[in-house]
Amino acid sequence: MRDEAFERLYAEHAQAVFAFLVYRTGDRVQAEDLLADTFERALRARARFDRRRGSVKTWLYSIALNLLRDDVRRSGAESRALERARSAVIASEGDPTLEAALERVEHRDTVSRALAGLSEEEREAIALRFGADLTVPEIAKITRERLTTVEGRVYRALGKLRDELA
8 A cells, every 4th residue: 555545545534433433432632542543553554454354444443443442451441531521510510501511411421321331342332333333244344253243242232222221
């Protein structure tokens, strides 16, 4: 992959990968760091990319997902993001100009609590399906799991979320 091809790759996929990372981490700054790391790793590994093994999209999401997993293991990113959201709600109580923002934070906190009730694999499947807008076959390829396994995981996770949010 030449430099101009890599630039096109970045232009085509960076925004979607960033949206997935923000969805998964809840932290735009952390997502920006992970996005930069994803494309840095892709740039260094571009000579080893093999189209026969999968699409460029699945390759990039595999890199992003691996970096995200590493980051979660290393720093407990999900718990810090939830704590910041809770702190924002407490700090802004009583300020009528922030009422709409508080409602969004409250909604995000409700969804975060519901997501916390899922297993790590289910949260990951939901984030890839709805945060990254990947298809179930793409998720199966990225996670190297059988299609039926991923389908079942997404189905069960959605059922749990429906029950929790109802």
